[in-house]
Amino acid sequence: MTHTRYAFVKANWHADIVDRALEGFCEVIPRENVDVFDVPGAFELPLLARDLAGTGRYTAIVAAAFVVDGGIYRHEFVAQAVVDGLMRAGLDSGVPVLSVSLTPHQYQDSAHHNAVFGAHFVEKGREAARAALQITQARKSLQAA
Numbered sequence: 001m002t003h004t005r006y007a008f009v010k011a012n013w014h015a016d017i018v019d020r021a022l023e024g025f026c027e028v029i030p031r032e033n034v035d036v037f038d039v040p041g042a043f044e045l046p047l048l049a050r051d052l053a054g055t056g057r058y059t060a061i062v063a064a065a066f067v068v069d070g071g072i073y074r075h076e077f078v079a080q081a082v083v084d085g086l087m088r089a090g091l092d093s094g095v096p097v098l099s100v101s102l103t104p105h106q107y108q109d110s111a112h113h114n115a116v117f118g119a120h121f122v123e124k125g126r127e128a129a130r131a132a133l134q135i136t137q138a139r140k141s142l143q144a145a
Contacts, residue, residue, distance in 0.1 A: 002053025004059060006034050006132060007047045007052045011065035013041045020118045021064040021100045029132065042067050042078060042101055046085025053093035056058040061089075062131035064125070066117065068107045079103040098125045 006029055010018050026034060035058075039048055041045035049061050063086050067079040082101050090097035102124065107113055 003035055005057055007037060007049075007061040008034050008051070009037045009039060009045055009048050009057045009063045011040070011042045011045060012038055014066040014068070017066050017118050017121055018064050018112060018125060020121040021062075021125035021128070024122035025056045025062060025129045026125075027122075028126055030131030035042075041065070042082045045082055045101065046089050049086055050089035050093060050099045053089055053095035053097060058095060058116075059136050060098060061095040062125075062128045062132065063101060064121070066121070068100060069101045075103055075132075096139075098128045098131055098135075100128050106141065 006025075008022055008025060012018075022036065024033075037048060037052070039045055045063040045065055048061050052058055052061050063082075065082065067068050067075050067082065069075045071119065079101065086097045086101070090094075100121065102117075102120070104117065122124060126144055
């Protein structure tokens with residue numbers, strides 16, 4: 001069975017920036033082929049990605065988050081746990097799970113940084129869509145061989 005649906009999971013933390021990735025994604029893959037899911041933060045992405053992969057409904061799953069230094073924890077550890085969890089969800093399920101989970105070295109909640117990172121998320125959304133299409137085609141070619 002060939003799926004034409006994609007799941008896009010996004011963290012609500014910094015939603016004004018993270019939601020921009022969905023915009024970019026839907027510039028490449030039509031919005032009517034995308035089911036969107038929200039989670040509280042980045043740490044919840046891998047669990048929902050795994051659950052969505054297990055449904056068998058999706059060609060690929062994209063997870064988006066913006067992990068910044070909150071001052072009370074090392075954001076690098078959170079980012080690493082998220083990316084590791086997303087990779088494991090994809091490997092365990094056999095469904096491509098792609099990450100648009102970004103951790104900037106420098107971020108300040110300012111109009112300038114929000115504009116810069118918002119634009120960056122649009123581009124990363126486009127890249128994730130192209131990657132989803134490419135990995136899907138590569139896997140189809142492998143199956144046909």
